[in-house]
Amino acid sequence: MKILKISCCLLCIICLSVSCKTDTKKEKSTSKDKIVSKPESETVEVEISREEIIYKTDTTTMKGYIAYNSKVQGKRPGILVVHQWWGHNDYSRKRADMLAELGYVALAVDMYGDGKQAKHPKDAGKFVGMVMKNIDVGEARFDAAMKALKANPNVDSEKIAAIGYCFGGSVVLTMANMGKDLDAVAAFHSGVQLPVMPSEEIKAKILICNGADDPLVSLESIAAYTKAMDSVNADYEYISYEDAVHAFTSKEADSLGKKFDLPLAYNQEADEKSWAELQKLLKEVF
Numbered sequence: 001m002k003i004l005k006i007s008c009c010l011l012c013i014i015c016l017s018v019s020c021k022t023d024t025k026k027e028k029s030t031s032k033d034k035i036v037s038k039p040e041s042e043t044v045e046v047e048i049s050r051e052e053i054i055y056k057t058d059t060t061t062m063k064g065y066i067a068y069n070s071k072v073q074g075k076r077p078g079i080l081v082v083h084q085w086w087g088h089n090d091y092s093r094k095r096a097d098m099l100a101e102l103g104y105v106a107l108a109v110d111m112y113g114d115g116k117q118a119k120h121p122k123d124a125g126k127f128v129g130m131v132m133k134n135i136d137v138g139e140a141r142f143d144a145a146m147k148a149l150k151a152n153p154n155v156d157s158e159k160i161a162a163i164g165y166c167f168g169g170s171v172v173l174t175m176a177n178m179g180k181d182l183d184a185v186a187a188f189h190s191g192v193q194l195p196v197m198p199s200e201e202i203k204a205k206i207l208i209c210n211g212a213d214d215p216l217v218s219l220e221s222i223a224a225y226t227k228a229m230d231s232v233n234a235d236y237e238y239i240s241y242e243d244a245v246h247a248f249t250s251k252e253a254d255s256l257g258k259k260f261d262l263p264l265a266y267n268q269e270a271d272e273k274s275w276a277e278l279q280k281l282l283k284e285v286f
Contacts (some may be wrong), residue, residue: 045071048100053107056139063115064145065093065108067100068154077159077183077286078089078149080142081108082168084247085124089211091250092165102279105155109145111138111171121260128167135174135195142175159183159286163278166247169208170194176204185286186278189246191217192225199241200231206236208282209274211244215263239277241270249274 003024025280041049047069050124055062068076074222083092088110093263096106110116111131131138143160163283164172169190177194179201187209206229222238229236247253248267257264 012115015212024127025286040143044069044103046101047071048097050097053148055144057144059252060141062110062141062144063088064110064265065096066105066152067093067108067125068095068105069100069103069150069190072103074101074203075154075156076105077161077282078105078107078148078152078155078157079105079282080145080160080162080165082111082142082162082171082173083108084165084250085118085121085128086166087124087127088115089110089117089185091252092168095165095273098275102282104282105149105152107145107149107152109142111141113141121262123265124167132167132170132174132195137172139175139178141167142180146180155277161285163183165249166190171207173206176202176206180266184281186281188249188274189217189244191216191223193218194225198234198241200232202232202234204235205281205285207277208236208238208268209268209277210238210240211246211267212240212242213244214246216246237277239274240262241267243267243272 015103046069048067049244051066053064053066055064081092081096081099083089088108092108093260096108099106113129116127127202146160149155150160152177162175162181162182163186164196167186169187172185173192174188174191174196176182177196177198182204185204186209188209189207192208226238241248245263245265245269249271251266253264256262
């Protein structure tokens with residue numbers, strides 16, 4: 001009987017030891033990762049792979065950043081993320097990571113070339129003008145980014161969307177107006193007075209999420225844009241968030257607004273609601 005008790009005790013100790021080791025391994029492997037729930041009540045482990053890439057037009061070399069969940073097998077939709085007027089920075093990369101966590105392959109693009117970033121609004125304005133006032137240049141850079149995204153082995157090249165913030169929002173809306181082969185386009189705190197206005201060439205389902213109190217987006221420009229969209233029967237939704245101003249999705253907006261005396265401010269509620277709207281849009285088209 002003593003031998004049996006001892007054996008049982010040893011067995012319990014061994015099982016407990018094995019259990020502790022297993023738990024430790026799981027904790028280590030997921031300490032930097034997240035577990036996300038799928039609608040079907042499945043769970044998918046997320047391990048984000050991040051890649052720096054170089055892609056080019058005939059005249060410009062651009063530096064991109066691709067993020068995807070390496071735990072997911074097979075091809076999946078690809079999403080272009082176009083930066084704010086500050087340039088390709090950590091913010092657009094963060095959004096690419098967030099999209100990767102949702103199961104997409106995201107490419108944070110470089111619309112200025114050579115990864116240039118603006119440190120002052122004057123420089124940002126110059127960089128924006130180089131693209132938006134020379135839309136052929138902007139189109140070539142956007143097309144090069146889309147080609148690079150489609151070439152990624154994890155991407156289903158028939159399922160492509162584009163999102164953008166501030167300047168980037170204006171870029172993706174312009175590309176949609178030009179008839180780019182995109183399933184969906186989403187713009188956040190974006191100007192809508194565009195170098196190419198809506199036409200019957202639009203293929204994408206479009207979402208615009210702006211601040212209702214954004215002084216940088218005039219009511220006249222909104223009226224002109226929505227009227228043009230309605231005239232071509234575009235599939236779109238324009239959402240205005242109360243008490244939200246420009247750059248409401250960026251947590252750095254408050255400090256930048258104070259530093260440069262600009263009407264910028266983070267709004268958590270608008271940020272979270274607009275991100276939820278994006279997820280809804282992507283589920284609808286993909």
